[in-house]
Amino acid sequence: MKTYKSREEVPETEKWDLNDIYVSLEEWERDYQKIEKNVAELQTFDGKINDGKTLYNFLHKEELVETLFKNVFVYAKLSGDLDTRETLPQSLLEKASQLGVKLNSATSFFTPFLLGLEKSTLDKYIEEDSRLDYFKDDLYDAYRYKKHVLSKEKEELLSQLGESLSSPSRTFGMINNADIKFGEVTDDDGNKVELTRGMYSKLMEEDDRSKREEAYNAYYKPYVQLKNSIASTLSAAIKNNVTLSKVRSYPSALEKSLFANKVPKEVYENLIQTTKDNLQSMYRYTELRKKTLGVNELRQYDLAVPLVNGVKEDISFDDAYQMMLDALSPLGSDYINVLQEMKSERYIDVRETPGKSSGAYNLGLYGIHPFVLLNHQDDLNSLFTLAHEMGHAMHSHYSNTHQPQITAGYTIFVAEVASTVNEVLLINFLLKNAKNEEYRKYLLNHFIDQFKGTFFTQVMFAEFEKKTHERAEKQESLNAESFSELYEALFQEYNGDSLVLEEQTKYGWARIPHFYRPFYVYQYATGFAAAIAIANKILNGDEEVLANYQEFLKSGSSDYPIELLKKTGVDLTSPEPIEDALSLFAELVDEFSKL
Template identity: 60%
Template structure:
């Protein structure tokens, strides 16, 4: 079967979304949009008029109805646009949905400052007056945690007015990195010099020809070297803003403020960094082995991405990939597999690449309907892993929506990658068990090692950089191009080991990372990854208690804070055990790979 099609009409019906699950017609969509705007206007009338349990309940019920309708409206418009980004009508619907979201935010902006202005006894009184408020009670108290860190009404309004100004460093970097960056030139197939693009770089940095990799590497870093002072000044402004806002609100550090929402103690963050550094030797061994495998005199940064096992050109049809997934995930139980079969049969997945379709892959759960998964599936091994990954997210969305009320159905980002990575670990262990091809086995081991390196070690290195950069700002130490370059280069040496011979460009690596404009976010990739390994390997060992607890985790949405939800599966991130277990697995995989 073809993997790309000239038009969407050519794609088999069973491999396309059925968006009538959301709305039978655009008229139905428009009705929900109109209703949402009407409710938003009604909610605005509550500003200054919530003074007892009854009015608080009325406001919260209307707000939940609004969220339900607006999510459906936004999802439908987004899905239509994503299946063909050239569709101007779909873009118009998406613009309408976005405009409605802005109006809703404006209409409800008063509520959080109002809630946090209440005395604790007053909120308790309202909760006693209306028993129906029990449904919202946990949500209200979780919001109330912010009370010690809320400023006076006048100061909050002032900060709100400064919102656009405070986000300027992130906006500036986004424009610079996506619109203005001009990469250097590389040689094309005809021997002509052409300007490199990000897409070209992603392919060329993995090319078997070292000269191609080297040329791409220097062309890619050229603008970051040239703009080093500008980007450093911009990131320093972002970091200092984070530090200043945390101090204004009464937090003892920017890190503590960032972790507050998930109720994660800073010890978890510090423990992650310390445990990774204490167990970094297997990564150093792998880097040294890479040098041997490539047969180079000096291992350089442009040698770190080329596959050590040439790409396995294996044809795997979508149906075959799906059936393999069902077998690989069988340890998760009959209910899980039955639901997974239903996803394919009920057209919850938009499978094929077509002209204009949004690139990449994602899952979006729509409460009251079902998850929608977008793929750009090619009949190969990478697509098989992407399928398994996204279906992990989708199953998490499905079970949480089925077992949770709307208010707690969405899971937090902290735990989002657990379900997807559990699936990936189960798939790779299944494929390693089933394959009889020695080259394929080596390829799979290398795939897992590289995934581990990228999702764990690289993200921990980024997290380390963020923490130390913010600590420098908090100590009022210089935060300029030289200090950021030195910090990043030092960390790169720490994590990659002595085998690597550094080009000067290595130290500029921090300047190409957009995640640094979303402070203390990336560490969650690493914690999610080690949590998933901990869970998956116990399930494969036949641990029925872990399986039962994991399925309960998938049903839990955000009914509790992330660390508590993970503890119920047997993963305690306040200890080093999950990280050390993952490190042991990584070390064993590296040793097996070297012998393969």
């Protein structure tokens, strides 16, 4: 695999083209100043909306300004992510972020105003100006929140407390990203070096068990040392969420989080219960891992090492792209043609270079196109990451092309479906074309571990969140000891008795940033289950499901996520999709065991 010492070494064809947003900084600056001027104009509507025409003028101007703002913000972010050490793009991003605060402040009057209107008054405004039909669904949807919105004075007070209420999350972010220093590990030359997060995930796949153990101890060391400080931030975040739920008259913190997407709490509870009723195959896999590794006691640092050795292969970016196209051909020729265009038109930034933002993501820009950031490593993981992110990009492309701007965006609840359908189609293609039994075993092991991380681990996290919030609602204590006792019990329950827990295991809660975004992670598991159901039907030649899935990709947020998925034949209010996903996991473990 070629490594690049600078961005200049990367071929132009493997770099995205930001000229599609702005061809010059002057153009960016012009839009920035235009937004500043319009933000001031938006503020003048406060207290002046008293007929249909004025209401339309405000909403229309707000949408135009938000479109421009997204272009300005995304351009700054994409530029900055190419080299986080460069000061100019970082200053553009800071400037854009401050502008975003001004825009939010200028329009913050609108929701309390709208919910203060009688519905009959809103009906009258909509009758007065037919152009309001475009905004009608959103305006009426806001009324769902009516009993959860406070008086104007109290809402203003809460908005002023916004920064304080988000303080636990920011504090954890600073501890986790800026302050934490991991312990030392031994490099290949026998020297002691400080562990980094990137090194940790690689070392966890090392064949040498002593290296894995050393990395594990070094990684957990700061979290154990800071357990009380982190427990304090997590406890505050949970209590803030519970308090806000009560202030806004929601039955529980869980129901407050599910309200926006109209997800019944039974979906959340059913996910946890159905998974817990089907943990036997997970226990079998843990036992199989112990047996395959030939260890007397399976430890937490043994859970990520591949069980099949010597079959890793280099997959160049061009080869990976072609393999993905072949694997996704069941989705139809239009899907494949657009994917080919995304590569040739330079929507993707492919290579890891010094200073480039880590990881991978897709950012869809309405009226322009999606932009995909990768750090491609020419390996199997990178192939799966490519298929995953291009799934998001295609979802953005279809929704932006077929929906008006107001409904083009989509929620996290459905986002993970589009990416995971691609991964399921890819693993099926690779298994079908595996050149020998060892490689097939390697692929099965990869998919089982991915399944475990995306499904079982996220359900365990979801149960931890549910129980900690319930404790706060009963005013029970939340501290390092209570978090650790709960986390340890859940970790054992989800992994089985074949796993011998380390002393550090129980502090796993201290390293999870998702816990500061309450009741979010369950969507990875529901999305994964829904994707498996859809992909399997497409692979079985179900033309109706294929057509419905193609429509789903074009749907944006034109309906609530549960309803959008029902149109593809997946009903997450029933246990069936979760049970089907768990049956597939059991089959994968069976086959891997036999091989």
